[in-house]
Amino acid sequence: MPSLKDLRLRIRSVRSTQKITSAMKMVAASRLRRAQEQAEAARPYAQRMERVLGSLAGRMAGLPGAPPLLVGTGKEETHLIVVATSDRGLAGGFNASILREARRRIREIEAAGKQVMLLIIGRKGRDGLRRDYGGVIRDSLTEIGRRRVSFDEAHDIAERVLVLYQAGAFDVCTIIYNRFRSAMTQIVTVQQLIPFAPAAAAQTGAEEEVGVRAGAVYEFEPSEEEILDELLPKNLAVQIFTALLENSASEQGARMTAMDNATRNAGEMIDRLTLNYNRTRQAVITKELIEIISGAEAL
Amino acid sequence: MADRVQFELVTPERLLLSEMVEMVVVPGTEGNFGVLPGHAPLISSIRPGTIDIYEGQTVARRIFVVSGIAEVTPERCTVLADEALPPDELDRGAIEAELQTVQGNLPSLREQVARATGSERDSLLVELRRMERQQNILQAELQALAETTR
Numbered sequence: 494m495p496s497l498k499d500l501r502l503r504i505r506s507v508r509s510t511q512k513i514t515s516a517m518k519m520v521a522a523s524r525l526r527r528a529q530e531q532a533e534a535a536r537p538y539a540q541r542m543e544r545v546l547g548s549l550a551g552r553m554a555g556l557p558g559a560p561p562l563l564v565g566t567g568k569e570e571t572h573l574i575v576v577a578t579s580d581r582g583l584a585g586g587f588n589a590s591i592l593r594e595a596r597r598r599i600r601e602i603e604a605a606g607k608q609v610m611l612l613i614i615g616r617k618g619r620d621g622l623r624r625d626y627g628g629v630i631r632d633s634l635t636e637i638g639r640r641r642v643s644f645d646e647a648h649d650i651a652e653r654v655l656v657l658y659q660a661g662a663f664d665v666c667t668i669i670y671n672r673f674r675s676a677m678t679q680i681v682t683v684q685q686l687i688p689f690a691p692a693a694a695a696q697t698g699a700e701e702e703v704g705v706r707a708g709a710v711y712e713f714e715p716s717e718e719e720i721l722d723e724l725l726p727k728n729l730a731v732q733i734f735t736a737l738l739e740n741s742a743s744e745q746g747a748r749m750t751a752m753d754n755a756t757r758n759a760g761e762m763i764d765r766l767t768l769n770y771n772r773t774r775q776a777v778i779t780k781e782l783i784e785i786i787s788g789a790e791a792l
Numbered sequence: 793m794a795d796r797v798q799f800e801l802v803t804p805e806r807l808l809l810s811e812m813v814e815m816v817v818v819p820g821t822e823g824n825f826g827v828l829p830g831h832a833p834l835i836s837s838i839r840p841g842t843i844d845i846y847e848g849q850t851v852a853r854r855i856f857v858v859s860g861i862a863e864v865t866p867e868r869c870t871v872l873a874d875e876a877l878p879p880d881e882l883d884r885g886a887i888e889a890e891l892q893t894v895q896g897n898l899p900s901l902r903e904q905v906a907r908a909t910g911s912e913r914d915s916l917l918v919e920l921r922r923m924e925r926q927q928n929i930l931q932a933e934l935q936a937l938a939e940t941t942r
Contacts, residue, residue: 534806534807535804535805535806537807538802538803542872544863545835545861545863549835631911632911632915644804644805652918652921653914656914711833711835711863712833712835713834713836714822714835715821715836715837720835720836723837724861727861727874731804
């Protein structure tokens with residue numbers, strides 16, 4: 494049976510924890526709003542990019558001189574996986590779910606006798622995978638999108654991937670991130686970046702556009718090849734940028750939900766402890782009374 | 793609105809402009825081209841320069857863009873620009889100073905890239921490419937400034 498003093502201290506400590514979690518929830522909520530706005534604002538560019546690229550890629554894919562970013566290197570020996578996580582924890586299952594998926598993919602690829610290479614974004618991903626897969630981590634980047642995710646950062650990551658690709662270090666590149674559905678649900682998404690998979694274009698509501706424009710014949714200035722050469726690296730950056738934005742919205746959403754739960758749990762705990770405290774206090778008083786009365790009777 | 797064309801200017805971070813205009817002149821890699829309603833479908837890459845929006849035969853607005861791509865259909869002209877800003881936000885002195893530091897850093901960076909290996913080399917290469925890109929942008933900004941003040 495804990496003493497009254499123990500209970501009092503316990504209540505005080507839970508209460509201060511609750512203050513922290515509820516403050517974190519507020520911060521996450523406001524960051525979430527910002528992240529969502531940013532993701533919203535970036536959508537038009539990504540959509541239009543896909544529209545242009547989709548029509549170009551369809552025409553070029555079959556041709557012999559098509560760029561390797563579009564058609565791949567012709568083999569699938571080495572896979573580069575970009576694992577996008579967050580720098581900070583306390584975000585519920587946000588990082589754990591990405592890491593689980595990453596581990597699953599790595600095992601799958603290794604079981605097929607192929608090579609894996611990792612490019613990790615975020616401190617949590619690095620710490621989580623270092624022990625098991627330290628040998629295959631090519632690089633890890635932290636402090637990405639600390640305040641807000643900027644396109645320059647995404648561009649640098651894309652550049653890094655391109656440097657490796659051009660050096661022939663890998664054949665297929667995928668990115669694993671959390672897509673934002675709502676503050677409660679994030680969907681772990683695996684997206685192929687290289688070779689370019691136009692399947693993604695069909696998802697994002699571009700279908701009717703494609704239908705309208707199938708008949709339209711564009712003129713190209715300069716040539717189709719040159720435009721495609723310019724567009725594909727740019728598209729890589731855009732896809733990474735989109736993934737990072739989704740990820741940061743998901744992170745804040747997950748943190749908000751986790752902190753909301755924590756705040757509620759702390760409240761319940763305080764209620765329980767307070768009840769316990771009052772009962773104990775009452776018991777002590779009763780006990781003292783009994784002692785006084787029985788003491789008086791004995792006289 | 794057959795006499796106007798829908799003009800959209802989009803950067804990766806947001807949709808900057810979406811409005812009906814009389815005519816726009818876009819700096820394509822193979823020369824500037826004007827877009828009026830009913831223009832033939834065209835996809836062109838863009839060199840750094842200014843986009844001029846015409847209203848009533850005169851330039852109503854100019855916007856500086858750093859490379860990108862333009863998609864033109866008879867009713868619409870969409871410019872996907874890497875970066876866009878009004879030319880009066882360009883400051884010649886600041887640009888020249890920045891260009892000088894970038895150019896000063898390039899040789900030593902190139903040397904480092906040649907020496908480094910592994911993931912360190914990747915980082916340096918990324919850095920180098922960013923610098924080179926920056927250099928191109930700054931040079932283009934200077935050129936655009938020269939054109940607008942002339």
